[in-house]
Structure formats: structure tokens, C-alpha cells
Amino acid sequence: MQSEQQFRDSAPGWGLWSLRFLLFASFFDLFIQYPIAAPYASTLGASPSLVGAIVAAYSATNLLGNIAAGVALDRFGRTPLLVAGALGTALVVAAYALAQTPAQLLGLRLLHGVTVAALAPGTFALSGDLTPVERRARAMGENGAVIALAAIVAPALAGIVQERAGFTTVFLLDALVLVLAGSLVFITGRFLRRAEPEEGRLAARSVGAMAILRSLAAPYGTVLLFAVALGTFVTGLPEQLHALGVAPAVRGAAFSTYGLVAAAVMISPLVSRSTRHDWRLEAAVGLLSIAAGLGIAGAGSSVSTVERAALVGAAVFGLGFGFLFPALTAEVARRADAARRGRAFGLFYALYSLGVIGGSLVAGWVGERAGSASGWPLLVGGLLAAFGVVLPLSERLPRRPSRA
Structure with a gap:
């Protein structure tokens, strides 16, 4: 049986890059919301104070969700939660287009912060599992560059698409990127799961x-x-x-x-x-x-x-x-x-x-x-x-x- 270290050294590069595409999708989802979340809430009739609450709702549940997701990633494995998180977030984002009232949008924003919570911690944890110690700094730098790319592309794209095709198209585009990324991780899951620690699911209860x-x-x-x-x-x-x-x-x-x-x-x-x-x-x-x-x-x-x-x-x-x-x-x-x-x-x-x-x-x-x-x-x-x-x-x- 191939040892953990041997697997890390020989793991297909496209398996690691499937994680990076998911990382891009998760931050694309974050950054594409920045220029449109508040205006969209306003179009639904939200008051200025309610607009602020709607925008902040995502961050509040995401902060708590990150902590809970970290425990779940160690206990239940990285890959299943990454796939479920990507597809679940895609559904929530697509549902933004169906919101008719500020209250409905507020509920979706709260749910959005939870469903996306496992994506960033999970991709970084699994990248660490896949990458040998001597290559981790470079791998984490490449992960960071992917995030920076999302920060450059997503806000500008959101403005252009929203101006030309409306809010609904922006939300559906965001959902499509998440579905593609989640599907790619699902396809490469056979390789990714072999890098996950079996002992972690037991140790998660004690640390x-x-x-x-x-x-x-x-x-x-x-x-x-x-x-x-x-x-x-x-x-x-x-x-x-x-x-x-x-x-x-x-x-x-x-x-x-x-x-x-x-x-x-x-x-x-x-x-x-x-x-x-x-x-x-x-x-x-x-x-x-x-x-x-x-x-x-x-x-x-x-x-x-x-x-x-x-x-x-x-x-x-x-x-x-x-x-x-x-x-x-x-x-x-x-x-x-x-x-x-x-x-x-x-x-x-x-x-x-x-x-x-x-x-x-x-x-x-x-x-x-x-x-x-x-x-x-x-x-x-x-x-x-x-x-x-x-x-x-x-x-x-x-x-x-x-x-x-």
C-alpha cells in the first residue's frame, strides 16, 4: 500500500488544482456579492438600517460557521463537506433571485454564511494534507494568488453583468461557478480522500x-x-x-x-x-x-x-x-x-x-x-x-x- 508521504509526492496535480478552483469559486462568491448585496436589498424595499443588517448577516453566521465547519472537517472528512458546501451554497445563491421581500433575503444571507463556511478552511486543510512540508509555503502562496485573482475578477464582473443583464444573472453566474467547482472536486474525490487523515475522525473528539x-x-x-x-x-x-x-x-x-x-x-x-x-x-x-x-x-x-x-x-x-x-x-x-x-x-x-x-x-x-x-x-x-x-x-x- 502506498504510504501517506509517497501519495503526497505523487498525487495528481490536477487534484490539487481542483481544490484551487473550488477556493476561487468560494471567494468569487464572496467578492461578487460586495458591489451588489446592498443595492439588491434596496430594490426589495429594505430601509438603510435593514440593508446594513442584510449585508452583515452573512459575515455573522459565517464567522460561527467557520468554527463549526472546522470540527466537522476533522470528524467527517474534508471532501464530502466541500462538495456539499459548494452545491448547497449554489442553491442558496440561486434562490437570491427568487427573494420577494427583505425578510426573505435576510434569511438567505444568514443561510449563505453557513453553507459556505466549510469551503475556505476545508480547501486549505486538504491542501496541507496533500502537500509535503517542504512545498507547503509555495502551495499556500498559490492558494493566496487564487484568492487575489477572485478579488480582481469578481467585483468588476458583478458590476458589468448587473448593469447589462440584471441581478438575477449575477446570482445564476455565481451559482454556476460553484456547481462547476463542486462537481470537479467530486470527480477528483477518489484521489483527494486518500490524502485525508483516517485518525483525524477519532482525534477530533479529544483535541x-x-x-x-x-x-x-x-x-x-x-x-x-x-x-x-x-x-x-x-x-x-x-x-x-x-x-x-x-x-x-x-x-x-x-x-x-x-x-x-x-x-x-x-x-x-x-x-x-x-x-x-x-x-x-x-x-x-x-x-x-x-x-x-x-x-x-x-x-x-x-x-x-x-x-x-x-x-x-x-x-x-x-x-x-x-x-x-x-x-x-x-x-x-x-x-x-x-x-x-x-x-x-x-x-x-x-x-x-x-x-x-x-x-x-x-x-x-x-x-x-x-x-x-x-x-x-x-x-x-x-x-x-x-x-x-x-x-x-x-x-x-x-x-x-x-x-x-
């Missing part, structure tokens, strides 16, 4: 969340502060540009620049080489770059300076994200053995969601007091990211376990 939190305290703290900084970026930058009367095209160009730079860094050999030796240095470099990017983006105070500051700041932010994300995900996969990798990534994405929500609230609170055009929401996010450098650099690395 608690607190043990995982203790072993991953520094990476988890780092991702939380990064996500807060990201929340200030995605909220504060558009608000600043809008307040100064900058054209919407500049906003789109800034976020596209961020995604393109991040993707280029993540697939570069530099990331896998440096992360393989010590995640702490790469995480610190990433956080410092993110802090610098937010500082640059927040420095513009007039239309003549803010456009250039936004583009340069977004590029530097993307550089930092490109270094940080592979370092964090590879370290989570390394420290969490196969039996608890699902829960480890479930908690990772729960903290990520919590941080983005918190960062958005911080940006809104600071913007109300200092003025959205002031750039202070971005500067506060930069200070938080700079403070986060302490977390990886102050940690004493535990002894590296045997490969799992």
Missing part, C-alpha cells in the same frame, strides 16, 4: 479549541490584527476617495493594483524560500509593508495627491499581503497535524472574519469623528498593523514536529 489556540497563538494574533488593518483598508479607502470626489475608476484601479501585486508576490519563488526557513520574518515584513501602505494611502489630503497616494499605498499593501498570507497559512498547516488541521483553519478564518468586521467598524468610527476625507481611518489601521509586528517577532519557535 479542543483551546489547545489549538495555545499552539497557534502568534499566527492567530497576527491574522487578527492583519484582518483589522484589512477592514480599515477596504472601508476607509473607498470612503476617503468618495469624500474627496475622486472618480470611481480610481477606486477600482486601487483595488486591482492591490490584488495584482499580492498575486505576483505569492507565486514568486521568494515567498516559498523565505517562509520555509522562518515564518516570523516574512510575517513581520508583510505587516510592516501593510502598515506602510496604509500610511501612504492615508497621507493624501486633496484630489491632486490622493489618487497617486491611493495607488501607491494599495500596491505596497498588496506587497505586504503577498508576503504575509502564505507565511501564516503555511505555519498553521505545519503546526496543526492532519487530525486537527480542519479546526485550525476554521479558527483561522473565524478570526479573519472577526478582524475584517472590527476593522470596518473602527474605520467608520474614526471617519465619523475625524472626517472620511482626512485619511485617519487608514492611518489608524496602519498603526495597528505596525503594532502587530511584535507578535511574530516575540515568539519563540517550538521544536518542529515530524512531517504530517
Whole structure:
């Protein structure tokens, strides 16, 4: 019988790329909703406060769902939950088109956050199962580049399709991508299931969340502060540009620049080489770059300076994200053995969601007091990211376990 390590080394590359297509689909689903969720709720007659609740409902249930999904991924296996999650999410998204009232849309948004919850933790956990230790940093970088690609493609596509064909077509397109991705993982499931840990389903009952939190305290703290900084970026930058009367095209160009730079860094050999030796240095470099990017983006105070500051700041932010994300995900996969990798990534994405929500609230609170055009929401996010450098650099690395 082929050993686990032999299988990892010889597993078909298209099996791993089927996971990446599912990862793309899950974040495509997330990003395609950003520009249309609020307008669609408004067309159904939702008040401004109810629009906010409808938009936030997805994040609230997704945060809790990530934690529950992590336990289920370890106990029941990765592949079945990934297929069920993709197809279930496709059904929910398609049902958006049938919503007639704000209450119905709110219910679908709550359900959406639950059905999609297993996709990101599951794909990263199974990628860790499939990939040998020495190739994990590169694999996680490629996963991150796939996410960056979704961030570039989905919002722009949503705007174009919605303008030309309406909301229903956007939802059906989203559902189609999810169905295709789920079907591909189902087809490759025979290979993927062989990489899953048999012992994990028993161990899942005995290893608690607190043990995982203790072993991953520094990476988890780092991702939380990064996500807060990201929340200030995605909220504060558009608000600043809008307040100064900058054209919407500049906003789109800034976020596209961020995604393109991040993707280029993540697939570069530099990331896998440096992360393989010590995640702490790469995480610190990433956080410092993110802090610098937010500082640059927040420095513009007039239309003549803010456009250039936004583009340069977004590029530097993307550089930092490109270094940080592979370092964090590879370290989570390394420290969490196969039996608890699902829960480890479930908690990772729960903290990520919590941080983005918190960062958005911080940006809104600071913007109300200092003025959205002031750039202070971005500067506060930069200070938080700079403070986060302490977390990886102050940690004493535990002894590296045997490969799992």
C-alpha cells in the first residue's frame, strides 16, 4: 500500500488544482456579492438600517460557521463537506433571485454564511494534507494568488453583468461557478480522500479549541490584527476617495493594483524560500509593508495627491499581503497535524472574519469623528498593523514536529 508521504509526492496535480478552483469559486462568491448585496436589498424595499443588517448577516453566521465547519472537517472528512458546501451554497445563491421581500433575503444571507463556511478552511486543510512540508509555503502562496485573482475578477464582473443583464444573472453566474467547482472536486474525490487523515475522525473528539489556540497563538494574533488593518483598508479607502470626489475608476484601479501585486508576490519563488526557513520574518515584513501602505494611502489630503497616494499605498499593501498570507497559512498547516488541521483553519478564518468586521467598524468610527476625507481611518489601521509586528517577532519557535 502506498504510504501517506509517497501519495503526497505523487498525487495528481490536477487534484490539487481542483481544490484551487473550488477556493476561487468560494471567494468569487464572496467578492461578487460586495458591489451588489446592498443595492439588491434596496430594490426589495429594505430601509438603510435593514440593508446594513442584510449585508452583515452573512459575515455573522459565517464567522460561527467557520468554527463549526472546522470540527466537522476533522470528524467527517474534508471532501464530502466541500462538495456539499459548494452545491448547497449554489442553491442558496440561486434562490437570491427568487427573494420577494427583505425578510426573505435576510434569511438567505444568514443561510449563505453557513453553507459556505466549510469551503475556505476545508480547501486549505486538504491542501496541507496533500502537500509535503517542504512545498507547503509555495502551495499556500498559490492558494493566496487564487484568492487575489477572485478579488480582481469578481467585483468588476458583478458590476458589468448587473448593469447589462440584471441581478438575477449575477446570482445564476455565481451559482454556476460553484456547481462547476463542486462537481470537479467530486470527480477528483477518489484521489483527494486518500490524502485525508483516517485518525483525524477519532482525534477530533479529544483535541479542543483551546489547545489549538495555545499552539497557534502568534499566527492567530497576527491574522487578527492583519484582518483589522484589512477592514480599515477596504472601508476607509473607498470612503476617503468618495469624500474627496475622486472618480470611481480610481477606486477600482486601487483595488486591482492591490490584488495584482499580492498575486505576483505569492507565486514568486521568494515567498516559498523565505517562509520555509522562518515564518516570523516574512510575517513581520508583510505587516510592516501593510502598515506602510496604509500610511501612504492615508497621507493624501486633496484630489491632486490622493489618487497617486491611493495607488501607491494599495500596491505596497498588496506587497505586504503577498508576503504575509502564505507565511501564516503555511505555519498553521505545519503546526496543526492532519487530525486537527480542519479546526485550525476554521479558527483561522473565524478570526479573519472577526478582524475584517472590527476593522470596518473602527474605520467608520474614526471617519465619523475625524472626517472620511482626512485619511485617519487608514492611518489608524496602519498603526495597528505596525503594532502587530511584535507578535511574530516575540515568539519563540517550538521544536518542529515530524512531517504530517
